[in-house]
Amino acid sequence: MIHEIRDTNFKGSGRVLSKRLYYEEPYLQEFKGKILEKIKIDGKPALILDNTCFYPTSGGQPNDLGYIQGVSIVDVIEDNEKIIHILKEELKGKINSEVVGKIDWKRRFDHMQQHLGQHILSGAFMKLWSAETLSFHLGEEVCTLDIAKEKLTEEEAQKTEECANEIIFDNRPVKCYFVEGEEELKKLNLRKVPEKTGRIRIIEVEDFDLSACGGTHCRATGEVGMIKITKWEKRGEKIRLEFICGRRARKDYFWKNEVIKNISNKLTIKDSELKEAIDRMLEERKEIWKELKEFKEKLQEYEAKRFIDESSLRGNRIKIINKVFEENNFQEVRGLVQKIINLDDSVVALFGVKNDGAKILFACSRALEYDMNGLIREAAKFIEGQGGGAPNFAQAGGKKAKGIEDALNFALEHFQEFIKK
Ligand SMILES: [Zn+2]
CATH class of the missing domain: 3.30.980.10 (Threonyl-trna Synthetase; Chain A, domain 2)
Known part of the structure; x- marks a missing residue:
């Protein structure tokens, strides 16, 4: 067993042995002892008695707590065969006077x-x-x-x-x-x-x-x-x-x-059948998630097609889609934009998302050689943010949601020649 002795500097005089009453009588909860020394440990008042039933932290077992003359014990430590009771506050008794100690029995x-x-x-x-x-x-x-x-x-x-x-x-x-x-x-x-x-x-x-x-x-x-x-x-x-x-x-x-x-009550299942029931539910949950994901994909594809269909052909060459979403999940918007540019080879998407700040996303079909990365870096200043990405797919985040429209208009101006009818 390892005895944990804390590194504390205390001012004591000489070597005094405290009799450990708990050795012989571990069921003793109250005892009388004489004060041998009054010291300070890390600024707190402490006592050494001629005997004690307070157990000091040692051998893997924590210290006892309780009271001496009604004053709370905050810690009990062992140092060089002495048992030191650290008190919550100063105790009145003088050296050699008798005190009564009482340990917290439930804890012990x-x-x-x-x-x-x-x-x-x-x-x-x-x-x-x-x-x-x-x-x-x-x-x-x-x-x-x-x-x-x-x-x-x-x-x-x-x-x-x-x-x-x-x-x-x-x-x-x-x-x-x-x-x-x-x-x-x-x-x-x-x-x-x-x-x-x-x-x-x-x-x-x-x-x-x-x-x-x-x-x-x-x-x-x-x-x-x-x-x-x-x-x-x-x-x-x-x-x-x-x-x-x-x-x-x-x-x-x-x-x-x-x-x-x-x-068991919530699921109306016997507790003995709970394990199998939960395994089954987790399996079902996995299936539902899979189906939900597939549905979301289909829905997104449908949405992407709708965006492309509804966009008018600009200048016979490219389709420009611009849209600001409110409170949408940014990852989902990203997925949507990805689908739009994959479905059509002559589309430019300029999207904004107002959600915990501002996000903008500029993308174009791979076949179009526009520098969306450069464009978004410039547009990011309108939302007081920064960003970047690939030449055909770039995003930026900032704190000024009100600037999203300005950022999108700035980008639209860049495509001015196509916007003109
Ligand atoms: Zn033991």
Whole structure:
């Protein structure tokens, strides 16, 4: 387990050991302690007591919260064997005076459920697949576990989860004790050899798992309630999986059930048939989109033909179509213009679109050798924008929608000789 010690400079005096009451009594919610030091951490008032049941962030488990003499605790950290309680505001008590601490039990018990759940899940991975736990993190929403395993199939994950939950249903006692010395440690056959030496704290799930850990855990596996692996992914050589236990698992089941119930009701389908029904609907949706696209294409082609038919032949040579669209989808207008110039080899299209600003589009049949790119660059100034494109197909965007007509008139003037009747 990695101990996360934050880099904080605090002014303290000497080395003081705070007794960790949660080691022996993880169910203790209230305690009395004496103030040993009053310090500042990053400008915030902080206390060191002679003993405490506040757990500091370490070993993948987050800190406890709660109150000391009614003052909120904002963080609890560990530094050089000291447990530092960071307070929301200054506390009145003097050095050596007695204070009462009370931890946020709901938060702590949640951490105990997740943490023992992790031991059980790690034990199950070891038992079934000889896969070692590399690290563990208890997050605000989910817990993660890194397992030394190349891949994890759906079936393997299910088996592991089943095995872990059977241990919960057995309601096996969880013991916690200290051992000292290499020989003693060797005898225990721990799931993972601890990096630390000296006095080591052992967490034992009866006849299932033995590991070294300084965190807080439930006294029996049944209190974990249930373990649910929610997802996993391969990360290099290892598998990172997310899991939840206890109240978190119940909460997760609650909302997922609500969502499924809601969707089944809306679709008037049994929840067990939902998966097939949604697959079917997605397939149908794909078909509908395909048909819609085909219809749109046909409609656009019809529209393009209409534009060409309605345009009068100018000067016996080219047809000029000019049109300003309001609130139209620019991509669709582009498609339309493309169709117009493809359908006829002597057409010039000068289009504008008023939609979130201004867009203009100048195009001509490939057979006509006009420089639409050069023309649009000049016309763009009327819409306070810029643009460009290919010689026969260019577009510009600007912010002045009112200038679209001017831009189009400017272009029409360019084709003056054809416009004259
Ligand atoms: Zn633990």
